[in-house]
Amino acid sequence: MDASQNSAPAAPTAETPAIRVENLTMSYGDFVIMRDLDFTVQRGDIFIIMGGSGCGKSTLLRVLVGLKEPAAGRVVYREGSLWDAEPEKRDQILRRTGILYQSGALFSSMTLAENISLPLSQYTRLSRKDIRELASLKLALVGLAGFEDFYPSEISGGMCKRAGLARAMALDPDILFFDEPSAGLDPVSAHLLDELILELRESLGATFVVVTHELASIFAIGNNSVFLNVxxxxxxxxxxxxxxxxxxxxxxxxxxxxRGQE
Incomplete structure (x- = not known):
């Protein structure tokens, strides 16, 4: 075995990438979805995972966030290789990430403030008062100040996406993952969400990894990308x-x- 595989990961520096994907192959059983993926997500990127239907965009996202093990290759965060790490270490790595799912994935029986408070109550020792204040702050960051006591059914789809983003930011992650954030939104709401992502990148200095097939979003927010060829x-x-x-x-x-218009 290569001696480098036994050594501790180098201490992160300002130039250390947020994520490196090395020789990655994804499969379901014997069926290979994608193979030999090599790319780097730099800190501060809005990185787009793009490609046609069935190319494995969402599967790649699942691999990056620890939900599906790759058939081969590595996903390397600043702290080390995700899938080579022990479960406890893997949890520590992923604690620095947040995820916005397509639907927003809010709990319908909980208010917006309660949805955002959930990870804070699970993973911090903050008081209920401090948690409530932080939930209000996160909602204000996404333009939902004053909506703390609303339920998901009482707001629009675009607002649900924003609330989902507020929950993804609850623990101040370094990296935010979005799965088709514009899905189901009208063009105006999708544009507003793109603007919000740009604003948050500037204000928070976070790194964004976005799965999308929407050209308007790809060109509006993306500064780096990978194209998966189906x-x-x-x-x-x-x-x-x-x-x-x-x-x-x-x-x-x-x-x-x-879109074939050339």
Whole structure:
């Protein structure tokens, strides 16, 4: 065995990437979804995972957040390799992350403040008063000040997405993962959510990893990306989506980024 595999991970520096994906293969049984994925998410990126239907975008997200083990390869956070770590260490790594699911995934029987308070009560020793104040602060950050005592059924879909984002930020994560954040939203609400993501990146300095197929969002917020090619079952490009559109000669990527309008 390579001696480097037994050594402790190097101390993170300002240049240490948020996430490195190395030689990653994803499969369900013998069926390979994607193979040989190699890319880097830098700190402060809004990183887009993009590709056509069935390419494995959501599966990749599940691998990155510890919900599905890869068939091969590594996912390396600043603290070390996620899937090589012991369960307790893996939990510590993932504690620095937050996830916004497609539906917002709010508990319908709980108010917005109660939804956001849940992780704070589980993972901190803060008083109920402090937790309530933090929940109000997180809601204010996403434009929902004054909605603490509303239930999910009493607000719009776009507001539910914002509340879900507030809950994802409850523990002040370094990395936020979004699974199709614009799904089910009208164009105006989707645009407002994109603007909110940009504002939060600037104000919080967090890193965002976003699964999306929405071109408007890809070009509006993404500064780095990976393209998963469903035909070849591997990645065929990575980088700033706008630069990829300007310079790539990959026909599948260009078709995706132009929706076949070239």
């Amino acid at each position: 035909d070849t079952r591997t990645m065929t490009a990575s980088g700033d989506p706008k630069e990829l559109l300007a310079h790539s000669t990959d026909p599948n990527l260009r078709h995706f980024l132009t």
